[in-house]
Amino acid sequence: MKIIFAGTPEFAAASLDALITAGHEVVLVLTQPDRPAGRGMKLQASPVKQRAEKSGIPVYQPEKLRSPESWAAIQATEADLMVVVAYGIILPQAVLDIPRLGCFNVHASLLPRWRGAAPIHRAIEAGDAETGVCIMQMDAGLDTGPVLSRTALPIALAETTATLHDKLAALGAELLCQTLANPLPEPVAQSEVGVTYAHKIAKAESRIDWEKSAVEIDRQIRAFNPFPAASFVWGEQLFKVWAAKPVEVLGVGVPGEVSHAGPDGLFVTCSKGSLMIQTLQPSNSRRMEIADYLAGHDIPAGTVFS
Numbered sequence: 001m002k003i004i005f006a007g008t009p010e011f012a013a014a015s016l017d018a019l020i021t022a023g024h025e026v027v028l029v030l031t032q033p034d035r036p037a038g039r040g041m042k043l044q045a046s047p048v049k050q051r052a053e054k055s056g057i058p059v060y061q062p063e064k065l066r067s068p069e070s071w072a073a074i075q076a077t078e079a080d081l082m083v084v085v086a087y088g089i090i091l092p093q094a095v096l097d098i099p100r101l102g103c104f105n106v107h108a109s110l111l112p113r114w115r116g117a118a119p120i121h122r123a124i125e126a127g128d129a130e131t132g133v134c135i136m137q138m139d140a141g142l143d144t145g146p147v148l149s150r151t152a153l154p155i156a157l158a159e160t161t162a163t164l165h166d167k168l169a170a171l172g173a174e175l176l177c178q179t180l181a182n183p184l185p186e187p188v189a190q191s192e193v194g195v196t197y198a199h200k201i202a203k204a205e206s207r208i209d210w211e212k213s214a215v216e217i218d219r220q221i222r223a224f225n226p227f228p229a230a231s232f233v234w235g236e237q238l239f240k241v242w243a244a245k246p247v248e249v250l251g252v253g254v255p256g257e258v259s260h261a262g263p264d265g266l267f268v269t270c271s272k273g274s275l276m277i278q279t280l281q282p283s284n285s286r287r288m289e290i291a292d293y294l295a296g297h298d299i300p301a302g303t304v305f306s
Contacts (some may be wrong), residue, residue, distance in 0.1 A: 001024065001025065001079075001080040001081055001084070001101075001180070002025050002027045002077060002078065002079045002080050002081075002082055003019065003024050003025060003026050003079060003080065003081050004027060004028045004029075004030065004074060004079045004081070004082040004083070005019065005025075005026050005028070005029050005030070005048070005052075005083050005101065006030035006031070006055075006080070006082060006083070006084045006085070006087040006089075006091075006103075007029075007031060007048045007083075007084065007085040007086055007087050007150060008031050008032045008046045008047075008048055008086060008087055009028075009046065009048070009086050009088075010047045010086050010164060010165075010169065011085065011086050011168070011169045011172075012047070012048050012085035012086045012087070013047040013048050013050075013051050013170040014053065014117070014170060014173040015083065015085045015106050015172055015173045015176050016029070016051050016085075017051060017173065017284055018173035018174065018176060018177050019083065019176070019177065020055050020202045022144045022180075024177075024180065025077055025102075026052075026055075026056050026057050027050070027057075027058070027061075027113070028057070028074070028077050028079070029048060029052035029057050029058070029059050029060070029074065030059075030062070030074075030080075030087065030089075031046045031047065031048040031049045031052070031060075031061055031087070031212065032046055032061065032087070032088050032089060033061045033062075033063060034049070034297070036059070037267075038048065038255060039102040039227050039236065041266065042302070043136075049061070049231075050261035057226045057273070060073045060074075061114055062089070063108045064090075065089060065090070065091060065092060065202065066092065068080050068094075068224055069222055071094065071104070072265055074095060074098050075098055079098075079099045079100075080100045080101050080130065081100070081101040081102070081103070081104060081105070081180075082096075082098070082102075082103040083098050083103070083104050083105075083106070083176065083290055084097045084103050084104070084105045084106075084138060085105070085106040085172070086106075086170075087243060091103065091138070092140075093139075093140045094261055096140070098141070098262075100288050101184075102138065103137075103138040103165070104135055104136065104137060104138065104148065104176075104179070105135070105136045105137075105138045105143070105145070106133060106134075106135060106170045106172040106173075106175075107119065107133065107135075107136055107143055108120050108131070108133055108165075108172065108266060109123065109131055109132065109133075109134065109198065110130070110131060110132045110134065110150060110152060110192055111134045111136060111143060111147055111150070111190050112143075112144075112190045112191055112192070112195040112196070113128075113194055113195070113196050114131070114196055114197070114198040114267045115142055115143035115144065115195065115196070115197055116142060116197045116199060116200070117198060117199065117200040117201075118198045118200055119131070119198040120161050120165055120168060121161050121198070121201050121223045122196075122198040122199070122223070122225065123155065123164075124159060124160070124161060124164065124222050124223040125156060125219050125220060125223035125224075126219070127219050128155055128265075129154070129155060129295055130149050130152050130153060130154050130155055131153055131168070132150060132152035132153050132157055132168075132171070132259045133150065133151055133153075133168055133171050133175050134149070134150040134176065134177055135148045135149045135150070135176060135179045135297060136148065136163045137148065137187045137227065144190065145187075145190075146183065146187030146188055146189045147187065147188050147190060148179050148185045148186075148187050148188075149175055149179045150152060150175075150184050151171060152176050153167060153168065153171060158222070159222060160222045160223075160225040160226075161222070161223055161224070161225055161226065161227075162225055165205070175215050180258050180273060186202065201227070201228060202223070205224070205227045205228070206228040206229060206230055206231050207229055207230075207231060207232070207233075208220065208221075208223055208230050208231065208232045208305075209267070210232075210255035210256035210268065210271070210305065211255050211270075211271050211305075212269055212271060213246075213270055213271055213272035213273060214246035214247065214270040214271060214272060214273035214274055214275045215246045215272075215273065217226070217230070217244070217246070217275050218244055218245065218246045218271060218275065218279075221241050221242075221243070222243050225242060226236055229241070229242065229281075232305040232306065233306045234299075234303065234305050234306075237282055237283055238282075239280050239281065239282055239305075240280065240281040240283075240284070241277055241279070241280050241281075242279040242280065242287055243277075243278040243279035244272075244275050244278055244279075245275070245278060246273055246274075246275055246276075247267070247273060247274050247275075247276050248273050249262075249267065249273065249274045249286045252269060252301075253269055253302065253304075254269065254304065255269055255270055255271050256268065256269065256303065256304050256305045256306060257269045257302065257303070257304045257305075258299055258300070258301055258303040258304070258305070260301060261294060261300070261301065262278075262288075262297040263290070263291040263294065265277060265278055265281075265290055266294075266299065268305060277290055280293060
């Protein structure tokens with residue numbers, strides 16, 4: 001088959017790598033335009049573009065795909081299939097219909113649970129016991145198409161979005177290549193039961209609400225690692241929390257109040273239980289283990305975070 005690949009971030013690059021390694025004929029790569037990044041805000045190619053150029057595959061970077069003129073490069077390939085992985089640009093029905101076999105999507109959830117933009121974050125935030133990957137036949141809806149194949153993966157107790165992202169990227173790449181082996185699986189319509197939506201992560205969600213339970217806050221911290229990072233304010237300084245652990249010890253005082261600060265951890269009262277903060281990052285500083293931070297800063301019992 002002649003395959004067009006559409007994707008942008010590192011998660012997508014894993015699937016492109018797998019297709020190339022498996023010997024599939026990738027005739028064109030679609031990826032988002034280069035964006036400013038880093039301290040110098042220089043234009044930077046996406047991970048998918050970097051992989052494509054290394055393999056000598058033509059790259060097409062439209063801002064949008066709304067006009068027939070923007071579809072010309074896709075039509076010219078006469079591709080059998082388009083594989084879409086975290087592309088980030090909406091494909092109209094006219095584009096979905098161009099390849100002979102349509103468009104297959106690698107989606108990081110067990111559909112119909114967590115349709116949408118942030119399935120990895122939301123699965124951890126919700127406390128799901130497992131997640132997985134689906135290979136889906138795309139239609140005009142938001143992740144509503146029939147599923148060709150799926151595989152599940154347990155979510156470890158200490159899992160973060162960063163660690164689960166890498167596991168699912170590898171799992172998705174493997175499942176994609178298995179699915180493209182002849183004959184193709186028969187698509188199965190998604191159930192209308194259990195539909196949930198993984199809304200895009202907003203930076204405003206990052207602030208810790210100490211009125212929640214320690215278990216809920218721990219899930220938030222892990223779900224928002226590496227972005228946007230859960231945080232709290234003490235005085236006039238913002239602190240990001242990178243590692244913590246819920247404990248059943250009854251908190252002392254009001255939610256957000258420090259009950260104990262020592263080398264073993266920083267214990268903060270929640271509505272239920274306490275959160276033992278292990279790694280934090282003050283604004284304009286580096287990440288620190290709590291023992292290292294307390295070596296130069298005093299956080300007395302009774303301090304209240306907001």
